[in-house]
Amino acid sequence: MPLLVGADGDRMLRPTAEHADIAAFTGGRSVPGSTTGQLEPITAGELDERTSLPANATTA
Numbered sequence: 771m772p773l774l775v776g777a778d779g780d781r782m783l784r785p786t787a788e789h790a791d792i793a794a795f796t797g798g799r800s801v802p803g804s805t806t807g808q809l810e811p812i813t814a815g816e817l818d819e820r821t822s823l824p825a826n827a828t829t830a
Contacts, residue, residue, distance in 0.1 A: 778820055795820055 775786040776794035786793050797817055798809035812820070 783820075793821075 772791040773789060774792040774794060775782070775790035776796070777783065777786050778795050778799075795817065796809065798811050801808040801810050
């Protein structure tokens with residue numbers, strides 16, 4: 771059974787790379803100081819950086 775992990779924080783990228791078959795990213799980040807969990811979109815370059823980390827995390 772495939773394991774999907776939805777995470778984008780630095781703390782979760784390594785376990786995602788090591789154990790998940792599928793990684794899901796929100797395409798957003800928490801708004802600094804927000805108490806309601808508000809997200810703001812990230813740029814295409816930032817998403818590329820985030821999605822390349824799991825592939826590289828197990829080789830670091």
